Structures are given as C-alpha cells and as structure tokens.
Amino acid sequence: MKHKSWHLNRRMAFKSTSVCLALPWLEGMANDDSNSSPKRFFAGYFAYGVPMPADDAADRMENGWFPMGEGRDYEAPRMHQSIMPLREKVTFLSGLSHPSMRRTSAHKGADYFLTGADILKTYDKQSISIDQYVAQELGQDTRFRSLVMSSLGGVNRPYRSSTLSFDRSGRPIPAQNKPAEIFRRMFGEVTQSEENALASRGSIIDEVLNEANDLNLRLGANDRRKMDEYLNSVREVERMTERAKRWQNTPKPKVARDGLELDVNPTSPEEYLTVMYDLLALAFQTDSTRVATFQTACEEAGPTDRFPSAIGLAHSSHKLSHEKKNYADVAKYITFLNDMHANFIKKLDSIQEDDGTLLDNTLCFYGCATSKTHQATNYPIILSGGSNSGFKHGSHLHYGDHIPLSNLFVTIANQLAGPTSQFSDSTSDITEVLA
Secondary structure (H helix, E strand, C coil): CCCCCCCCCCCCCCCCCCCCCCCCCCHHHCCCCCCCCCCEEEEEECCCCCCCCCCCCCCHHHHCCCCECCECCCECCHHHHHHHHHHHHEEEEECCECHHHCCCCHHHHHHHCCCCCCCCCCHHHCCCCHHHHHHHHHCCCCCCCCEEEECCCECEECCEECCCCECCCCCECCEECCHHHHHHHHHCCCCHHHHHHHHHHHHHHHHHHHHHHHHHCCCCHHHHHHHHHHHHHHHHHHHHHHHHHHHHCCCCCCCCCCCCCCCCCCCCHHHHHHHHHHHHHHHHHCCCCCEEEEECCCCCCCHHHHHHHHHCCCCCHHHHHCCCCCCHHHHHHHHHHHHHHHHHHHHHHHCEECCEECCCCEEEEEECCCCHHHCCCCCCEEEEECHHHCECCCCEEECCCCCECHHHHHHHHHHHCCCCCCCCCCCCCCCCCEC
C-alpha cells in the first residue's frame, strides 16, 4: 500500500479573501514515491433527461442540450457555456444507449446507467458497474477502493436506485450523502468504536466461514452451488475487512475543513452540490481514492426532486421534465446542474499534478440514461479529462442508435484497468475518443 503526503498543505488558502483559493503546485508538494501520476475515474449522473427542442426551433440553442453539428466544428448550446473554457478537454457524445433497456420505464436510469445490465423484467440480471470494474485495478493502492456518493444516500429500492455502483454480484453499494461524515471518514480520526467493530466483524466472518465450509461438505450439488455464491459474498466482506485493517494504522491526510460547509443538506441544493463536488476533488487530490461516483439527483420524490427551488423555479424536477413545448424552465434547471458539474471539472483542472492537472489524470463521465421526455435512448453524455490515459477531446461525436454505451465502457476499461474485450452487452470498443 502507498501513502502520499505533502510537505505543504495543498488546500492552504489566502484567508483574507472570501473565496478559498488553492495554491499552485509547488515542489514541496511533490509525491514522495511516484514515478507517474495515478489514473482516476469519475462517473456522475442526473435524473429525468434533458430538453430537446427541434433543430429548427427558435429556442434550439437557448434551451437545447445537444450541440449543433458534429466533429470539432460543433456549436454548444447556452446551457453548456460554463464548461466551454475547457472545450479542448471535453467531448460531447450522443446516440449511445443500453439496447436492452430502451423500452424501460422512465425512472430506472440510475439502476443500469453504469452496468448496462438487462434488468427490464428481472433485477436478478443486475451486474457489476463500470466504476467497480476499474476499481478492482485502480483501487488497490488507496485507502478507499472507491467513493460512492449520492444526494439521497443508501441504495433506496430496485428501479429507483439511489446509488450508481454495483459490485461483482450485481448488489448495490450504499451511497454516502452526508458531507460531514464523508469528510470524517476520509480525513478524521479513527474512533475506538470503529476499531472495535472492525475486530468484531473479523471474528464473526471467521466463524461463519468455518461453519459454512463444514456444512458445504454435506450438501447436494444444487445447494452447494447456492452455498458457494453465499461464501463468495462472505469472502468479499472478509477481503474488505482485511483491507480496512491494513489501513487502520496508516495516518490519514491532514486536511482542514475551513471553507467547507459540511453541515449543509439537500434542502440547500447549490451549497450542497458544491461541497459534495469539493469532497470528490479532495478525495482525488489526496489520493484517498481513484474511483468515485456521484448521483446528483435521484428519480425519487424527496429533497432532490425539489432542487429547482434553488434557482427560483416552482415545479419539481420531475414535473419540469415532462414539459414538451416551453423548455425555458427545465433548461434553466439543467443549466444549473451543468454549471455545478462544470465547476467540478474546472477545479480538477486548476490543481497541478506532476505532468499536468488533476483533470488530465482523471477521466470524468457524466450524463443521464434518458433523453427527451424520459425516452431511454440517445443518452446525453459528457466525457472530459483523462488525457494522460490516452483520451482526446474537443468534439461532438454522434453515434447511431445501434451502438451500445457499453462499447465506451470497454474503451474506458482498456485505458484505465487493462485489456478488456467485453463489458455487459458491448459489441466492440469506441476508438474515436482516443488520441
């Protein structure tokens, strides 16, 4: 395991200003033992789709999501202007989707967005998400193999998932949604109760495995297969427990909480999304993890459905998404979410790291699993960063509706985790995003 430290705190700031300004990369902040910067992956999601005025509509560039034109000569609509200063580090993708889920209900998007699994009729076919797939490689040398976040937290329920991440058996990984607790876990002291819980968990797992192995010898073939699946799950928990024990005595990065509004909650969406993105940036910057997901809003009634109130809109995000003629309000809301994401991308690009910026070493995948009026086709996707992993940008790439989004996941896996020929329902890879 590797532990990074800095002679200077990267989050030192000029305290006389009202804005926390990060210092530039200094020699005193150099990694202790790195020959090259680590590869990282981020996946973000928003709910309910995007406004799509007709190409000949008067408000096409004012309220539409998708760029006009293809290749490098595209024109970005107004809602993407906040990310345009980084045009050469950003790619828009259109036309991609998960074929098996094109006829699905509108609100299942988060469940299959990163897995591509065919869960149209049964959730039993749920499979590993791309973030967890690459985390098997990228997460070996960090305290947290991955960071799973959402505004609602937990897993919610099937077909209304509040997490984007699913393990190797297709089980949902609970998302964290409380900024103060996320900060404490990454940078706070390990409590005695946590140490005791970890020790107790290890003892219980040992007992379970011993008894289960003994029972397994007396089972028939069918029951043995079921028991093997159960034992694999227990062994995964055992591996996680041993990993946590190894990191227990490794000092955490020293990060001040100054300037972080850790007590904010989703009832103040702008402040909440800002601090959640700040925590993501800190997680990457301190090498606490190299893989992270964030579901900014969930397809579920509750605080996240009321996010539009942050910008003075009366309707919920769900109601706004059903608008079919006057797109002004829903465009204003999506612009707000885009701006939050763009600020995160800009922050990553402002942090110098060895041979580039944090963004150059982090591939960011962001979008939604529905387009116009909840149609589960033509996903709106933004890909950014990752140039040091071989990705190139500056274009709008449009694909026919026969191309699975999982083809892009094959490319992501190949560039970040190692040779991969198949992911979910992929039929090939996508090379246009590579240098």
